[in-house]
Amino acid sequence: MPESNLLEMKQIEIQFPGVKALDKVDFSLRPGxxxxxxxxxxxxxxxxIKCLTGVNHMDAGTIVMNGQPIQPQSPQHAMELGISTxxxxxxxxxxLTVAENIFVGRQPMRHGQIDWKTITRRAKxxxxxxxxxxxxxxxLSYYSTAVQQMVAIARAVDVQAKILILDEPTSSLDDNEVQLLFNVMRELKAEGMGIIFITHFLDQVFAISDRLTILRNGHLIxxxxxxxxxxxxxVTQMVGKDxxxxxxxxxxxxxxxxxxxxNASHIGAPGQIEDISLNVRKGxxxxxxxxxxxxxTETAEMLFGANRYTSGEMEVDGKKTEIKKPYxxxxxxxxxxxxxxxxxxxxxxLSIRENIALAVQARKGFLHPLSLREQNELADKYIKALGIATPDAEKKIGELSGGNQQKVILARWMAxxxxxxxxDEPTxxxxxxxKAEIQRLMLEMCGDGVSVVFISSELDEIIRCSNRIIVMRDREKVAELDGENCTQEKILAIIAEGSAAAGGEVQ
Structure with missing residues (x-):
């Protein structure tokens, strides 16, 4: 192993029934x-990652850490070796409290008793x-996801991890929380820790990474x-297409x-959204x-009745209606x-079949249950139409990838x-x-006459897909823009400065 590498994984192979999950994959990590x-x-x-943390055992290959061969047998063993996730x-x-989470399983003792004073001081x-x-x-439940992740990282640091694996840590964080996490990552890097960062946010990859490794279908690209x-x-290397x-x-x-x-006219509720109007045309x-x-999100939930509006009116398909609840x-x-x-x-x-059938069943009423045959027909139809990757409709949805879970939820409502x-943030x-498949499905549904309201934090996909774009700021609608002639710079200017400064058109 080159002296500069903290970790070297060579020619890793893992075989599952019917599939070779990893085929002679190499990966290395340097200190810092x-x-x-x-x-x-x-x-x-x-x-x-599961191979490195002892969850999966490799069929072939070697792992060397700090010049010594290792074979992690379990996540606990990996942690003892200095690998935290x-x-x-x-x-x-x-x-449990923050302090208890940091020291659980390795509490300092004094006179045969847990030393709570030391635990609290060291945790702080x-x-x-x-x-x-x-x-x-x-x-721990009192705090946000961002703080909880910092607690998990603090625990990893306190057990003197040499390698820290961060698996999709930014998915539920806002921009400020992401920057805070990145600052911590840079501090740990400066102290010599090797960090493996897994994410779907490519902008973040370029903002924080020193190197990157691409896998595709179990092979090292x-x-x-x-x-x-x-x-x-x-992107071309990841997907195999430009x-x-x-x-x-x-x-x-x-x-x-x-x-x-x-058509929503001046709907709102105190403390949520004040006086928002919008319309969505057919298709x-x-x-x-x-x-x-x-x-x-508050606007979307109000349109669906998950949060009730207390002022204003709504029309659906030209008819006035009052939506008090999701039903x-x-x-x-x-x-x-x-x-x-x-x-x-x-x-x-629940299975894919059961998850897809839920909304149709709710609309029919649970006194009129869908037959198993009807459920199977629905599931088979949408598994094929949406390209859901599964051996059958009976697989638990929790065992699917994030993208396939999202397709099942889409199928539930398409049914x-x-x-x-x-x-709301479907990609x-x-x-x-x-992501591209979900966007394509949205546009195909529009072509079939369905009206779509699409919320996303990624401006490029909002611009790519939208006929019109509503810009929100401080829980108000501040601009409405033509999607075809819009730019990220214009949207960002409106968000930062308000519609008057950026020239946004408000209806």
């Missing part, structure tokens, strides 16, 4: 390096190191210094005389842009895919033949190929 591991869902990233869903105990010192002035005696590859080249082919999308054609399918895709907390929206032909698919979308322990489909946390 942030190394991004990239690839689409199913590329082999998680399998390689922080996952997207923080795997700590929310009911650790969190202060990561710029967190918090009460470490509060339960290449490792590059960050200065030696462009974003376009990276970006023009992947995102060869065309906005929906909307007839000039197309009727409004959804039109209206995008919502704005920072986290700008009011995008009212469902009966009116409004469908909603929520932002947090794991918390609010999927039911992880209701909606007039209006509201999608967050999924790979480039799945």
């Amino acid at each position: 390096e942030i190394h991004s591991l990239l690839g689409e869902n199913g590329a082999g990233k998680s399998t390689l 922080v996952y997207q869903e923080v795997n700590l105990c929310p009911n 010192e650790l969190m202060a190191r990561f710029h967190q002035d918090i009460d470490v005696s509060r339960p 290449g490792s590059y210094d960050i200065s030696d590859i462009t974003k376009v080249e990276l 970006m023009d082919t992947i995102f060869n999308l065309k906005r929906a054609d909307v007839a000039e005389d197309a009727p409004d399918m959804l 039109e895709l209206v995008g919502f842009a704005g920072l986290l907390g700008s009011g995008r 009212d929206a469902l009966l009116q032909g409004i469908a909603f895919c929520p932002e947090d698919r794991k918390r609010d979308g999927i039911i992880a322990d 209701t033949d909606p007039k209006v489909l509201i999608l 967050r946390g999924i790979d480039i190929g799945a």
Whole structure:
């Protein structure tokens, strides 16, 4: 192993029934390096990390750390070797305090008793190191996802990890929280820690990484210094196709005389959204842009009845209606895919079939159950139509990749033949190929006459897909723009300065 490498994984092979998950894959990590591991869902990233952390055992290959061969047998053994992992869903105990989470399983003792005074002091010192002035005696559940991740990192540092694996750590963070995490990563890098960073956010890869390694279908595609590859080249290597082919999308054609399918007039509720008006025509895709907390999600939930508006009026398909709860929206032909698919979308322990059938069953009423034959027909139809990667409809949805989970949620609502489909961050946390497929499905639905409301934090996809773009700021609609003639710079200027300064048109 070259002296400069902290970790060297050579010719790693892992075989699962019917598939070779990793085929002679090499990966190396230097001390004081942030190394991004990239690839689409199913590329082999998680399998390689599970091999390094003792979850999966390799069929062939070697792992050398600090010049010594290692064979991690379990996550606990990997931690003892100096390898710690922080996952997207923080795997700590929310009911325990911050201090207890940091020291659980290795509490300092004094006179045969747990030394709580020392635990509290050291936990507070650790969190202060990561710029967190918090009460470490509060339960972990009291704090945001960003703080919880800092707690997980603090635990990893305190066990003197030499390698830190961050698996999709930024998926639920806002821009300020991402920058805070990046600052901590840079500090750890400066102290000589090797960091493996797994993410679908390519801009973040270029902002924080020293090197990157690309996997595709269980094979090593290449490792590059960050200065030696462009974003376009990276996407091409990950997917095996160039970006023009992947995102060869065309906005929906909307007839000039197309009727409004959804019309909200001055709806609002105190403390949520004040006085917002919008319309969506038949077959039109209206995008919502704005920072986290700008009011995008609150507006979507109000349109669907998940949050009730207390003023204003709504029309669906030209008829006045009052939507007090999601069931009212469902009966009116409004469908909603929520932002947090794991918390609010999927039911992880149910099958794909059961998850797809849920909304149709809810509309029919549970006194009129769908037969197993009807459920299977629905599931088979949409598994084929949406290209959901699964051996059959009975596989638990929780076992699917993020992109395939998102397709199942889409299938659930497509099965209701909606007039209006509201999608809140449908492409967050999924790979480039799945992202393009979701965008293509949205536009195909518009072509079939469905009206789509699309919320995304990624301005390039908002501009790529939208006929019109509504810009939100401080829980208000501040501008409405033509999607075809819009630029990221214009949207950012409106978000930063308001509509008057940026010349946004407000309706």
